[in-house]
Structure formats: C-alpha cells, structure tokens
Amino acid sequence: MLIPVLIGMSIITFFIVHAIPGSPAKAILGERATPEAVERLEKSMGLNDPLYIQYFRYLGNILQGDLGTSVKTGRPVLEEIGPYLAATFELALFAMLIAIFFGVNLGIISAWRHNSTVDYGSMVIALIGVSMPVFWLGLMEQWIFAQELDWLPSNGRMDPRMFFEPITHFYFLDALIQGNFYALQDAFNHILLPAVALGTIPMAIIARMTRSSMLEVMRSDYIRTARAKGVGETLIIYKHALKNAFIPIVTVFGLQMGLLLGGAILTETIFSWPGVGRYLYDAIHSRDYAVVQSGILVVATIFVVINLIVDLLYAYIDPRIQYGKE
Amino acid sequence: MKIHKSLWIAIGFVLVLSTVLAGCGGGGSNAGGQGKTLIYGRGADSPKLDPALVTDGESFRVTENVMETLVDYEKDSMDVRPALATKWETSDGGKTWTFHLRKDVKFHDGTDFNAEAVVFNFERWMNQEHKSGKKDDFTYYASMFGGFKGDEGHLIESVKAVDDYTVEFKLKEPQGPFLQNLAMSPFAIASPKAVKEDPGKFAQHPVGTGPFKFKSWKKGDSITIVKNEDYWQKGLPKLDQVIFKSIPDNSARLTALQSGDIDVMDGLNPDDAKTVEQNDKLQLFKRPPNNVGYLAFNMEEKPFDDKKVRQAINHAVNKEGLIKSFYADLAEPAKNPMPPSMWGYNDEIEPYEYNLEKAKKLLKEAGYEDGFEVEFYAMPEPRPYMPDGKKIAEYIQADLKKIGIKAKIVSPEWQSYLEATEEGKHDMALLGWTGDNGDPDNFLYVLLDKDNARIPAQNIAFYKSDKLHDILIKAQRETDKAKRTELYKEAQEIIREDAPWVPLVHATPPLAAQSYVKNYVPHPKGSDSLAEVDIQK
Numbered sequence: 058m059l060i061p062v063l064i065g066m067s068i069i070t071f072f073i074v075h076a077i078p079g080s081p082a083k084a085i086l087g088e089r090a091t092p093e094a095v096e097r098l099e100k101s102m103g104l105n106d107p108l109y110i111q112y113f114r115y116l117g118n119i120l121q122g123d124l125g126t127s128v129k130t131g132r133p134v135l136e137e138i139g140p141y142l143a144a145t146f147e148l149a150l151f152a153m154l155i156a157i158f159f160g161v162n163l164g165i166i167s168a169w170r171h172n173s174t175v176d177y178g179s180m181v182i183a184l185i186g187v188s189m190p191v192f193w194l195g196l197m198e199q200w201i202f203a204q205e206l207d208w209l210p211s212n213g214r215m216d217p218r219m220f221f222e223p224i225t226h227f228y229f230l231d232a233l234i235q236g237n238f239y240a241l242q243d244a245f246n247h248i249l250l251p252a253v254a255l256g257t258i259p260m261a262i263i264a265r266m267t268r269s270s271m272l273e274v275m276r277s278d279y280i281r282t283a284r285a286k287g288v289g290e291t292l293i294i295y296k297h298a299l300k301n302a303f304i305p306i307v308t309v310f311g312l313q314m315g316l317l318l319g320g321a322i323l324t325e326t327i328f329s330w331p332g333v334g335r336y337l338y339d340a341i342h343s344r345d346y347a348v349v350q351s352g353i354l355v356v357a358t359i360f361v362v363i364n365l366i367v368d369l370l371y372a373y374i375d376p377r378i379q380y381g382k383e
Numbered sequence: 384m385k386i387h388k389s390l391w392i393a394i395g396f397v398l399v400l401s402t403v404l405a406g407c408g409g410g411g412s413n414a415g416g417q418g419k420t421l422i423y424g425r426g427a428d429s430p431k432l433d434p435a436l437v438t439d440g441e442s443f444r445v446t447e448n449v450m451e452t453l454v455d456y457e458k459d460s461m462d463v464r465p466a467l468a469t470k471w472e473t474s475d476g477g478k479t480w481t482f483h484l485r486k487d488v489k490f491h492d493g494t495d496f497n498a499e500a501v502v503f504n505f506e507r508w509m510n511q512e513h514k515s516g517k518k519d520d521f522t523y524y525a526s527m528f529g530g531f532k533g534d535e536g537h538l539i540e541s542v543k544a545v546d547d548y549t550v551e552f553k554l555k556e557p558q559g560p561f562l563q564n565l566a567m568s569p570f571a572i573a574s575p576k577a578v579k580e581d582p583g584k585f586a587q588h589p590v591g592t593g594p595f596k597f598k599s600w601k602k603g604d605s606i607t608i609v610k611n612e613d614y615w616q617k618g619l620p621k622l623d624q625v626i627f628k629s630i631p632d633n634s635a636r637l638t639a640l641q642s643g644d645i646d647v648m649d650g651l652n653p654d655d656a657k658t659v660e661q662n663d664k665l666q667l668f669k670r671p672p673n674n675v676g677y678l679a680f681n682m683e684e685k686p687f688d689d690k691k692v693r694q695a696i697n698h699a700v701n702k703e704g705l706i707k708s709f710y711a712d713l714a715e716p717a718k719n720p721m722p723p724s725m726w727g728y729n730d731e732i733e734p735y736e737y738n739l740e741k742a743k744k745l746l747k748e749a750g751y752e753d754g755f756e757v758e759f760y761a762m763p764e765p766r767p768y769m770p771d772g773k774k775i776a777e778y779i780q781a782d783l784k785k786i787g788i789k790a791k792i793v794s795p796e797w798q799s800y801l802e803a804t805e806e807g808k809h810d811m812a813l814l815g816w817t818g819d820n821g822d823p824d825n826f827l828y829v830l831l832d833k834d835n836a837r838i839p840a841q842n843i844a845f846y847k848s849d850k851l852h853d854i855l856i857k858a859q860r861e862t863d864k865a866k867r868t869e870l871y872k873e874a875q876e877i878i879r880e881d882a883p884w885v886p887l888v889h890a891t892p893p894l895a896a897q898s899y900v901k902n903y904v905p906h907p908k909g910s911d912s913l914a915e916v917d918i919q920k
Contacts, residue, residue, distance in 0.1 A: 078799040092839055093530065094520050129430045131586060140602055199635060203642045211639045217605045217626040218420055329630040329639075331428075331603030339427070344798065 059361055066357045067119070067350070071112050074341075074349050080104075081128065081344030102128065102346075115350065124355075125347030127340070134351045138333065142355070143226035144214060145325070145332035149317035151248050152256035153310065160260040161306065164267025165294055168275060179264065186261030195254040195327035202250060209250055212329035215243050251328040255321055259313040266309045270302040277301075303374050311367030315360035418610075418623030419918045421900070424636045424645035428603050428629045433586035434569045435508055435521050443568040444649075444910040445606055445627055449491075450571035450591025453482055453501065453550075454562055458912075459904050461673065461725060461821025463562050467496065467572060467592065468550075477557030477862035484548040488615045490574035491596045498544035503575040505542040523569035527560075527820065559859045559867055560822035567820050568910060594620040594914040604629060614914075621902075621917040640665065640895055646918070647896040647903065653711035653770060659895040666898050669713060672722045672889035673907035675826065676714075676768035676815035678779065679844040679884050684810050686755055693882040695745035696811075697735035699782050700885050704737075708778060709771055713893050717886035719875045721826035722818070724907060726864070727871035732879050742786045754787025760804055760812035761794045767892045767909075768815035775887075776813060805839035812843060813887075817909060823871040828855045831878060846883035 082098040099105060103114065118125060124134040163183065167176040203211035214228055215221060221240050224231050232241035274280065275298055283293050322334035333356060340348035372378045427441050434446040455466035468482040488496040508524040509532045521531075529536035540553040554561070564570070577590035589597050594616070595608035606627045610620055628645060630636040633652045639645045641662070651659065651667075659667045678700070680687035687693055702716035715723065718734035746752055759780065762772030769775060773794055780790045790811065795803060804812045819825050829835060832855050833847035851874055858870040878884075894905055901917045 078796070078802070080798070080802070083798065083801070093534075094522055094525055098520055131431060131436075131583070137602065144603075196634060196638075199638045203644070204638050207642055211642050211644055212630050212635055213604065213628065213644075217422060217607070217628050223601070326631045327635050329604075329628070329632070329635065331601070331629070335631065336603060 059365070062361055063354065063358060067116065067354055068112070070350050070353045070357075071115060072108070074346055075108060075111070077341075077344065081346055098128075119351070119354070124351035127345050127348045129340070129343050129345045129348075134348050137348075138336065138352060138355060140223070140226040141331060141333040141336040142359075144330060145318055145321055145334060147227050147229065148248060148251055148255060148321060148324070148330055148332060149314060151252040152317055153259065153314055155252055155256040156260035156263055156313070157310065159256075160263030161267050161299075163260075163264040165271060165299065167264070167268045168271035169290075169294060171272060171275075176268075180268070183261040183264040186257045186264075189257060191254055191258070191323045192327055194257060195251070195324060198250045198254055199327070209246050211250070214247050214330065215240065216247075219243055251324050251330055254328070255317060255324045259309075259317065262313065263306060263309055266305050267302065270305045271298055274298045274302045300374065304371060307367055307370050307374065311364045314363050318356055318359055318363075419621070420624040420626060421622050421647065421913065421916065421918060422626045422628055422645040423913075424628050424630045424639055424648040426629070426631055426633070426636070426650045429606065429627075431586040432589045432597065432600075432606075433573070434571050434589075435504075435524065435573070436586060437569070438522050440909045445608065446571060446589055446591070447568050447593075447910045448595045448625065448913050449589050449593045449597050449608060450573060451593050452566055452568070452571050453484075454566045456566050456821060456906065456908060459671065459906065461563070461818070461907055463566050463821075466566075467501075471562075473862060477561075477860075478554045480552040480554070480561065481545070482550045482552070484550065485615065486548055488592050489613060490576070490592055491590045491611060492574050492576055494574055494576045496572065496592050497547050498550045499547075500572055500575050501550045502542050502544050503578075504570075504572050505539065507573075507578065508570075509537070509539060521569075523567065523819075527564045527567065557860050557862050559861050560820055560824045561862075563820040563822040563825075568908075594912075595625060598624075616914065620914040622913065625913055637895070640897070643897070646900055647894065649892075649894050651893045651895050653709075653713045653893060655895075656711055656713060656893045659893075664898055666896050666900070668894040668896065668903065668905045669891040670894060670905040670909070671724050671907040672715065672891050673724070673821070673909065674768040674815055674817040675717055675720055675722060675889055676766075676813070676887045677717070677720065677884040678887060679804075679809075679812050679814060680882075681807055681810050681812070681843070681845055682847075682883060683807060683845045686749070686751055687810065689749045689751075690881060691745045691749035692751060694735065695742040695749070695786065696783065696788070697882050697885050698738050698742035698745065699786050699788075700779055700887070701737045701782060702887055705775060705778060706888060709775055710888065710890060714888040714890040717889050718879070720830060720878060720884065720886055721823055721875075722889045722907075725818070725821060725823060725826075727823040727868045729872040729875040731872075732875055735882075735885075739782070739785055746786060746788075752787070754789065756789040756791065757810035759790040759792050760800065760809040761792050762797075762813050763794045763800060764797045766815055767817060768888065768890045769813060770890075772813050802839070804843045805841070807838065807840065807843070807845055809843070814843060818907070821908070823867075823874075824855070824859055827851075827871065827874050827878070828859065831883060844883035846881065848877065848881060851877050851881075 080095065080099065082095045082102065082104065103111060126133050127137060130137065163179045167179040170176050199211045202209045210216065219240060221237065224234060228244040229241065232244055280293060280298055283297050321332055322338050324330065325332040325335045333352065337349060337352045340352060425441060425444065429442040429445050430439060431437050431442055432446055434443055434450060451467050453466060453468040454463050456462065457464050467488060468484055471480060471482045473480050484498060484501070490496055508521045525531060529538045531537060538554055538558055540555050543551045545551050571591060573585065574590040578585050587600065594611055594614045596611045598607040598609045600606045608625050610623045614620065630639055633650055636648045637651065637655055640648045656667055659665045680693050682688055706712060706714045706716060718732050719729060721728060723730065759776055761776030762769055765771060773792065776792045780792060783790050803809060804814060816826065816830055829841055831842055831844065831846050831851065833849070833852050835842040836845045836847050854870050854874045858867045861867050861870065896903055899918055899920045901919050902915045905911055
C-alpha cells in the first residue's frame with residue numbers, strides 16, 4: 058500500500074510543481090538576472106528537457122536516496138530538511154499531547170454529565186476551538202502572554218543568546234542529552250504558546266469525538282452491568298468505557314497529526330518556528346523545485362506511516378480487529 | 384489494557400514535567416548571554432552567505448558586516464569613500480584604475496589581505512571555468528560588469544597585482560559608475576584561503592576582513608556573528624555579538640520588539656510606525672529612499688503610443704493621497720525616476736500637478752474624450768516601494784474613471800507578474816526599483832534606456848528614445864562626475880516630457896529599535912553596517 062501511494066504522490070507533486078507558472082531560474086537569480094544567466098541556469102538545471110524525462114531523472118535520483126539539491130541555498134535537501142522536520146515534529150507532538158489531554162477529558166466530562174451545563178460549556182469551548190483562526194489565536198497569545206504579561210517568549214524555539222549546539226535538532230531531547238536544564242526550560246517556554254495555538258483545533262475535534270463515542274459506549278449493556286455491580290464512576294469511565302471509545306479518537310489523532318505536520322505553516326510563521334511548513338512555503342515561493350517535490354514527498358511519507366501505525370493500534374486497542382486473517 | 388496504562392503514564396509524565404519546569408520560573412531569557420549582544424529581527428533567513436552569489440538583501444545584511452569592499456559608501460549616503468583601498472587614481476581616459484590597499488588588514492582566518500587576494504576574487508567572479516562550485520552564478524558581477532570573461536560586453540580586461548598592496552584594473556572602455564559598482568556588497572573581498580579550501584562551504588561560512596566574524600547559523604532561525612578582535616579600525620566594533628533572527632510575520636516581529644526579545648527590527652508595517660513613535664522605550668528610523676515606485680505605460684500599445692495620453696494620466700494621479708492612504712506618510716512623492724538623495728537628481732523638474740481638468744483636456748486633444756479601456760497590472764506582493772499594489776491600483780483606478788478611462792485590474796502571482804510585464808503583456812503596470820550602486824545610471828539606463836526595452840525587458844514602458852539613449856551612453860563613458868551630473872539632469876528633462884511613466888513615490892521604509900540602541904544609521908542601500916552601533920542601557 059505504501060509504495061503505490063508514494064509513487065502517486067511523487068507524480069502528483071512533480072507535475073503540479075512544474076505546472077506553476079514562472080521560471081525557477083528567474084526566481085532564483087532574482088530581479089537582477091541577465092537573460093543569459095537565466096538561460097545558463099535553466100540549462101544546467103535540465104529544465105529544457107521534456108517533462109517526463111525530468112520526472113524519471115527525479116525518480117531515479119530518489120531511488121538512490123538523492124532528494125536533490127536546493128538551488129536557492131545550494132545544499133542537498135536530505136541534509137537540509139532534517140532540522141526543519143525535527144522542529145515541526147517536536148511542535149506537532151507537543152500540540153497533540155495538549156490536544157489529547159484536554160480534548161479527551163473535556164469529551165469525557167461532557168459525556169458523563171450529558172445535557173448538563175458542564176456539557177454545554179465544554180461543547181461551546183470545543184466549538185470556539187474549532188472556529189478560531191490559528192493566526193488570530195497565535196497573535197492574541199503573543200499579545201497577552203508575551204507583550205502584556207511578559208511571561209513567555211513570543212517567538213522562536215530557544216533564546217538565540219543561549220549557547221546551544223543542537224545534535225538531533227529535537228531541542229528537548231538535545232537539552233536532556235547535554236544535561237542542559239536551562240535549555241530544557243527555555244525550550245519548554247518557547248514551545249508552549251505555539252503548541253497551544255496549534256493544538257486548539259485538534260483539541261476541539263478530539264473533545265467532540267470523545268463525547269459522542271463515549272455517549273454511545275456509556276449506554277451499552279456492559280456499563281449498566283458494571284454500574285449495577287457497584288463499580289465506582291471514575292473506574293467505569295476511565296477503565297471500562299474509555300477503552301472502547303478509543304478507536305474513533307485514535308483515528309482522529311492519526312489524521313490530525315498528519316495535518317499538523319503539513320499544516321503548521323501559519324503557526325510556524327507567527328511564532329517564527331523554523332519548521333518544515335515554512336521551509337516548503339518559502340521553497341514554493343522561490344520555485345525551488347527539488348525542495349518542494351522532495352519535501353512534500355517526505356511529509357507525505359510520514360503521514361502515511363503515522364496512519365499505518367494508527368491502523369496497527371486498532372488491533373492493539375480492540376483485540377477483535379485482526380489483520381491478515383479472514 | 385496495556386496501551387491504556389502507558390498512554391496515561393505518558394500524559395502524567397508530561398504534566399509533571401511541565402509543572403516542574405514551569406515552577407522553575409518564567410525568566411531565564413538572559414541565560415548564557417555574553418557581553419553586548421544585539422538581536423536583529425528580520426523577515427527571512429539568508430539563502431547563502433557568499434555575497435558574490437546572491438542578489439537578495441537578507442544575505443547582504445549579514446555579509447556586509449563580515450566582509451568588506453575596496454571602496455565603500457558613506458555612512459548615510461551612496462557617495463563613495465575609501466575602505467580596503469585607501470586611495471586610487473585613474474588614467475588612460477578612465478580605462479585604467481589603480482588602487483592602493485590598506486596594509487594592516489588580515490582576514491578572519493589570519494591570512495593577509497593584499498593585492499593577490501583582490502586579484503583572486505576578481506578572477507573567481509569573472510571566470511566561469513574558475514567557478515567555485517556547481518551552478519554558481521555570479522549574477523551581480525555579470526550584470527554590473529557586462530558578463531563574464533570571454534563575453535562580448537565584458538568590461539574588465541585584466542586585474543593585476545602591481546606590488547603587494549597595489550592593484551591595477553584595465554577596462555576595455557571607460558565605465559562611469561565603476562567606483563560606485565566596486566562599493567557594492569557582492570564585490571566584497573573573500574579570504575582566498577577559505578574559498579580554495581572548500582568552495583562549497585564558503586557560502587555557509589564566510590571569511591572576510593569585516594568588523595564581525597561569522598560564528599554559527601541555525602537554518603531558518605538565526606545567524607550569529609561575533610566581534611573581530613583584530614579589526615583594523617581600532618575601537619570597533621562596539622558590540623560583542625550580533626544575532627540575526629528570522630521572524631517572518633511583521634506583526635509578530637513588532638511584538639517581539641515590544642516584549643524585548645529583539646533589539647532592532649526591519650520591515651515595520653507603515654501602519655505600525657505610530658505605535659512605535661508613541662512608545663518611549665522604542666525609536667523609529669526611516670531609511671533614506673533609494674527606490675522608486677512607478678506606473679509604466681506600455682508605449683507599444685495603443686493609446687499609450689500617444690504622448691498626450693501619457694501626460695493626461697500623469698495629471699490624474701494623486702500622489703499625496705496615495706502616500707497618506709497607503710504609506711502612512713512614510714514616502715515622498717516622485718517627479719523623477721531616481722530618488723532625490725542621489726547625486727545628479729534634477730530638482731528643477733516641474734512635477735505634473737494633480738488636475739483632472741488638465742487630464743481631460745489632454746485626452747480630448749489626443750482624440751480620446753470618450754475614454755478607453757485598459758488592462759492595469761497591479762503587484763500581488765508587497766515591496767518596500769509599494770506596500771499594497773492592488774489597493775494602490777484601485778485608488779488610481781478611481782481617478783482614471785473620472786476622466787473616462789476604464790482600467791481593469793489584473794494581479795497574477797508574482798513570478799508570472801514579472802514575466803508578463805517584461806514581455807509587455809500589460810497596458811499599464813505598477814512596478815518599482817531599489818538602487819544597487821548609488822549611480823543614476825542604475826536607475827535611468829536600467830529602467831528607461833532603449834537597450835533594455837528588448838524582451839525580457841527591464842524597461843517595461845518599452846520607451847525607446849534615441850535622444851535619451853545618446854545621453855545615457857555618453858554619461859556611462861564619462862568618468863568626470865560634474866559632467867555626468869549635467870548629462871543626467873538633461874536626461875530627466877527628456878523623460879519628464881516624454882512621460883513613459885507616472886513616477887509615484889520614493890518610499891522611506893521604517894525600522895524600529897529599542898531606545899538603548901545607539902548610533903544606528905539606516906543606509907539607503909538597504910543593509911546597514913553595525914560596526915559603530917552600540918547598546919547603552
């Protein structure tokens with residue numbers, strides 16, 4: 058399943074990228090380029106060959122593990138994309154943790170106190186969460202928590218004055234490896250605002266999903282049985298009900314995680330987070346073909362892998378689901 | 384069951400961790416700081432740090448402080464002053480230039496700066512075979528010096544080291560703007576040792592003679608340069624460290640400035656200039672204009688082949704109103720194609736006044752009293768000289784309607800826009816230009832000479848005046864500044880009469896800084912030397 062999806066992706070991105078009007082050579086060389094320079098660069102980039110030849114050349118390179126070279130910076134994409142991916146992954150993961158923690162609990166509370174004020178309150182919060190534009194929320198957060206209250210930094214992954222040499226480019230991990238607790242704390246302060254901004258929509262979606270799925274489960278016979286046996290309410294919810302309500306939640310998690318990886322551009326822009334969304338956005342802007350094609354392919358691969366993991370998780374959560382057996 | 388438990392343990396762990404960390408206290412922003420650090424917030428990261436390879440301001444902003452040129456611009460204008468060369472003379476009717484170099488200068492890697500180093504750099508740029516990596520293209524070199532060695536128009540015949548500290552340039556013909564060109568950031572002298580060792584790495588780790596040394600680069604995030612303790616100008620730089628931080632969003636950058644995360648910011652929204660002025664912890668700078676925003680007529684299309692029509696529209700544009708509405712008063716109305724701060728500017732030119740009656744009269748004389756329809760290209764992306772092309776176009780459109788001209792606004796995506804206009808697909812188009820070398824030639828010849836009206840054209844008015852061409856070429860060959868000044872003044876008169884454009888504005892892009900930042904002088908060329916900048920809290 059993985060291979061055909063990826064080949065399809067590579068074809069689609071390749072042709073869409075090449076369908077964008079505007080010569081990449083010109084975009085790279087800028088407004089000052091002489092026509093001769095543009096022509097020279099187009100030739101050296103192989104842009105004059107037929108499209109299908111360019112595509113097969115590209116595919117061939119990928120199969121050899123060569124994702125191409127960014128014409129803008131002159132560095133290999135494979136080498137360049139790592140730190141950006143790590144930044145986005147760290148942010149998305151953190152946002153997801155926030156989304157799951159608050160989303161699941163909000164959903165449980167409203168399902169448990171169905172049709173009560175708490176329920177309505179939670180669902181209003183969820184509704185606001187889904188409807189709030191990320192850029193607006195981000196700017197408000199910056200205004201309140203960075204500018205007015207001065208509690209948290211407004212941008213970046215870490216104080217630039219901090220002496221910190223990233224190893225894996227996952228700053229939390231790096232700080233832990235180096236035993237640098239100042240850096241760890243600084244990284245935490247920096248990630249909080251963007252993670253909340255990014256996690257709000259998935260949080261709301263998860264809350265609503267949890268609620269409806271919990272409501273269904275709570276009405277089922279075995280819960281009534283458990284209640285009749287006198288099992289405590291907390292135990293019923295977190296042990297008996299939640300587990301069976303988890304499948305739709307995990308699905309949402311998988312999809313949302315994919316969205317967060319690719320769709321964090323707005324958050325990354327507002328919080329100056331050097332992530333893969335901005336990296337791709339800038340590349341599209343400057344017609345950096347290699348970066349756009351390979352970058353999208355890498356993100357797509359991760360998306361597919363995450364959803365594969367989610368599929369496997371189903372079997373784990375619900376033993377009735379089995380793969381490979383009819 | 385297992386998944387359930389581990390998930391909750393994970394969430395619990397994160398919660399505990401966050402409480403512990405949050406408990407550590409909020410501050411900590413100065414951890415690890417060393418000496419006087421200036422954080423410079425800007426819109427984007429630099430693509431490469433080899434100035435010879437790039438054309439974008441974000442790269443020059445950094446390399447400007449790491450590498451130096453033979454001659455440089457004055458602190459606050461585009462006039463040329465000595466830098467790595469202390470003096471120079473010209474002979475042979477402007478075809479030979481001899482530069483005497485400073486003797487006490489070393490590159491950051493400890494090697495000597497001398498005539499050989501200068502020759503090495505020029506050889507590197509002019510020889511396509513001598514290329515330092517794949518796909519390198521010394522764009523600015525080609526555009527300022529007529530291509531590369533072997534090309535027909537290549538200007539520089541030879542560069543020779545006469546002795547250790549004397550360099551001689553032989554040109555094929557005199558070039559008026561030669562000195563002005565040498566002062567440009569792309570022609571900064573790189574350490575030959577560093578380039579030879581690893582040509583590919585140089586663009587990631589520049590080595591020059593400047594007041595600051597390159598230290599580190601977190602891609603997409605920040606670039607750090609530190610004080611060059613052995614800098615040849617004693618007592619400089621005053622800062623110990625400068626960090627260039629990319630904050631793409633203009634409002635977010637202002638927030639970062641207001642909350643003290645950064646010290647200086649470029650790319651302030653004109654609308655935010657008031658906020659900055661009212662905040663006594665901040666100061667506002669206006670960068671002296673080195674640009675022009677203009678409306679070009681396509682003179683190859685009817686009805687713009689008629690001078691009266693072009694003059695009529697010149698009378699129909701309310702520049703003061705534009706500046707008030709879209710530039711927050713951070714611009715000057717333009718009457719010439721070049722900025723007033725530049726030598727050679729003709730201040731005696733009478734601007735076309737905003738007068739719709741006069742415009743109607745001219746249209747009538749031209750036989751268009753019932754008006755006509757045109758396609759009006761409006762820039763889709765903000766530029767320093769044009770913050771909002773579409774709105775500016777709509778503003779002009781409204782006035783045009785009053786004199787019977789129906790303008791249909793089109794605004795394709797930026798790359799397509801540039802291609803459409805240089806191929807002459809427009810009737811009218813908005814565009815602008817930021818100067819490179821502080822020479823009038825860089826505005827008048829580049830944007831309005833008939834040589835540049837061939838597709839792909841930079842002269843998107845497709846204005847082909849032989850009279851103007853003769854003057855501009857004469858001025859290019861002349862090396863006497865006084866004579867050149869006269870020629871350019873005459874050129875501006877011709878342009879005013881022929882009206883290939885409506886020159887709109889010269890924008891003064893605003894910057895903001897903390898009030899404790901001292902000696903910051905925004906330079907017209909767009910990137911600023913930070914050698915003398917200081918922090919006094």
